[in-house]
């Protein structure tokens with residue numbers, strides 16, 4: 001019988017090139033940026049850092065290019081004490097990059113150049129060993145969905161908890177859905193995946209296809225469905241938003257870290273809500289992700 005512990009994050013690693021602008025440009029428009037910064041990011045890396053900063057052991061599976069961005073992102077994995085021997089470099093490939101505009105009202109738009117993240121190879125024996133020993137597998141969709149499906153099927157067969165953050169949204173087949181313990185999406189992703197513009201109908205449709213569904217609703221907090229029934233809603237915390245990039249990833253990583261420690265869904269959602277509230281108060285994806293101590297202090301002040 002395998003001892004399950006910690007979290008495996010299967011996903012992307014990007015260097016984020018962030019342009020601070022007054023507002024998001026419209027089609028055909030040229031704007032001057034106030035400044036440009038680079039920050040570590042990528043949905044996979046952001047979620048892995050959120051897990052690690054929430055004090056849960058974390059292993060990452062992913063791909064980097066053989067370039068300076070790749071080397072910097074490897075340093076982040078080391079600094080955050082994320083086990084990274086399953087993050088491989090692909091010769092001649094570039095590391096993933098995301099070009100992000102952030103407006104003064106904290107809105108963003110993101111264009112991703114996938115680079116090494118979309119390496120088409122399937123999971124190796126060593127990847128599968130890491131997944132088999134994890135308590136939770138957490139994946140997103142900035143990598144080929146065939147790898148996500150393979151990992152989810154395998155993790156489920158080994159008794160691990162399988163969590164998919166279906167971002168960016170795409171069609172999900174029944175095989176993948178049937179292997180999920182939790183599907184986490186925002187309201188836009190819920191509508192795209194369910195092919196239903198009416199949000200309550202979209203959520204109900206998705207909730208009927210997975211064991212547990214969590215829909216994040218921005219300033220309105222989140223809603224959790226289990227076995228197709230709405231279980232509870234969690235309000236968001238009021239904070240001054242500076243940059244929302246990576247807030248959803250922080251929610252997912254913090255939620256999964258709490259679940260991997262045996263916490264209840266209610267506790268994990270409140271913890272994740274606080275972590276993502278703190279994340280929007282700072283610029284950048286990885287730099288904005290709070291530690292467990294910061295989240296606990298934030299929650300203690302709001303009892």
Ligand code: RIB
Nearest residue numbers: 014041042043098246285
């Ligand atoms: O979810 C935010 C992330 O999306 C950014 O860090 C960027 O890299 C893109 O992947």
